[in-house]
Amino acid sequence: MMPNDTRSTAPALLRQGDPTSLEARWGIRKILTETTEILADGGAAVPATIKQAWAAAIVRNPWVGDPTDEDLIESPRRVAARLSKLLSDRLLAALGGVDAVQAFGKGAIIGEAGEMEHGAALTHTPYFASNLRTFLGGTAVISFADTRGRDGEILVVPLCEKHTGIVRDHYQGVRVRIPGAPRRDEIVLIAAASTGTRPFPRVGDRTTDQPLDQDLMNGVFA
Amino acid sequence: MSIAPRKIFTLVEETLFEGGRPVEPTARVAVVGAVIKNPWAGQGFVEDLTAGIDEVASDLGALLAPRVAEALGAPIEAYGKAAIVGLDGEIEHGSALIHTLQFGDHFRDIAEATTLLPAVEKRAGAGTSFDIPLKHKTDMKQRSHHQSIEVSFADAPHADEILVALAAAAQGRPQQRLRAFGTDFGTDADKEN
Numbered sequence: 001m002m003p004n005d006t007r008s009t010a011p012a013l014l015r016q017g018d019p020t021s022l023e024a025r026w027g028i029r030k031i032l033t034e035t036t037e038i039l040a041d042g043g044a045a046v047p048a049t050i051k052q053a054w055a056a057a058i059v060r061n062p063w064v065g066d067p068t069d070e071d072l073i074e075s076p077r078r079v080a081a082r083l084s085k086l087l088s089d090r091l092l093a094a095l096g097g098v099d100a101v102q103a104f105g106k107g108a109i110i111g112e113a114g115e116m117e118h119g120a121a122l123t124h125t126p127y128f129a130s131n132l133r134t135f136l137g138g139t140a141v142i143s144f145a146d147t148r149g150r151d152g153e154i155l156v157v158p159l160c161e162k163h164t165g166i167v168r169d170h171y172q173g174v175r176v177r178i179p180g181a182p183r184r185d186e187i188v189l190i191a192a193a194s195t196g197t198r199p200f201p202r203v204g205d206r207t208t209d210q211p212l213d214q215d216l217m218n219g220v221f222a
Numbered sequence: 223m224s225i226a227p228r229k230i231f232t233l234v235e236e237t238l239f240e241g242g243r244p245v246e247p248t249a250r251v252a253v254v255g256a257v258i259k260n261p262w263a264g265q266g267f268v269e270d271l272t273a274g275i276d277e278v279a280s281d282l283g284a285l286l287a288p289r290v291a292e293a294l295g296a297p298i299e300a301y302g303k304a305a306i307v308g309l310d311g312e313i314e315h316g317s318a319l320i321h322t323l324q325f326g327d328h329f330r331d332i333a334e335a336t337t338l339l340p341a342v343e344k345r346a347g348a349g350t351s352f353d354i355p356l357k358h359k360t361d362m363k364q365r366s367h368h369q370s371i372e373v374s375f376a377d378a379p380h381a382d383e384i385l386v387a388l389a390a391a392a393q394g395r396p397q398q399r400l401r402a403f404g405t406d407f408g409t410d411a412d413k414e415n
Binding site for chain 2: 014016017023024027028029030031032033034035036037038039040041045090094152174175177179180
């Protein structure tokens, strides 16, 4: 982080009892955190346990019913930053700190009364994404998924390596499903991360790929 | 570890608002589950399940109990458990693992609990959702603490596996405000008035 950075590394306190707090003003109803420790796959023990985690906040969608030319840039800035902190705090606690994080991702599930753009207003701004990237110690673009759905909708959030993004071993997904959310006028905002690669990665990478030459492709597309 | 889990899941739910009003302190419920090979997989009908229970149940309780206490991060007030048997197994296999003192006493000791652990048992495929019932750890009649948490862990259990989970809550239901058990029709003092 930069000197004089105002982004504290200490976990933020929840302040829902204060009606002026972002938690109260934006109706942050619940926060869920799920961690999966992968100890074995394909019948073999993995050499070192891989941890995947997601943290999700259920937030009221304040833009339901607004016209489709409503500005979505100004109003979500502070809550998006707040959510980046609340969610990254939980990922870091679940995974063992910033140095343990190797891959990350983000996502949104928009309740059916909202527009897809309402999810984007929270996920794709620097107030959420850049802060999340910093808190998780990364530099790459954060991979992303979204959907609109009812309560209990499943979203698989793709993760990519946090510095270059295109490390093939680190492509992996985490499945998010939250009972009872989102309601029609809510948005589920998700941050996800992993401490490692897929179990037993062995599909090579850009440096080991064979060229797509004519001999190899012969007959494949006929 | 003889139980060799394939995956261990930890879920923490924090509730900040319920019914439009703030919940203070934040309500916390935690669930920790481990998916292991069904000890009786591929053996046909096993009449006596004792050997499998002796091999697995205590280790499983010892694995899960401290983890759910740590995940909750607060004194446990209510608790529950679950066994989800993969599609090739019997529900009795899940019950065998969780309905034993070898399993449950690890949780009871850590939670300083005295009551029976409420449970859900079912057979289902991977990623199924299930509701774990929780009740107060020393007084099952404490109505404020009757609650459930819905859980769904991706990729577990496979057909030859069992997913076993413990749930812990740091409080009763958010915004709980029912009359205490035994007072539905008024207290004795009310009746006298």
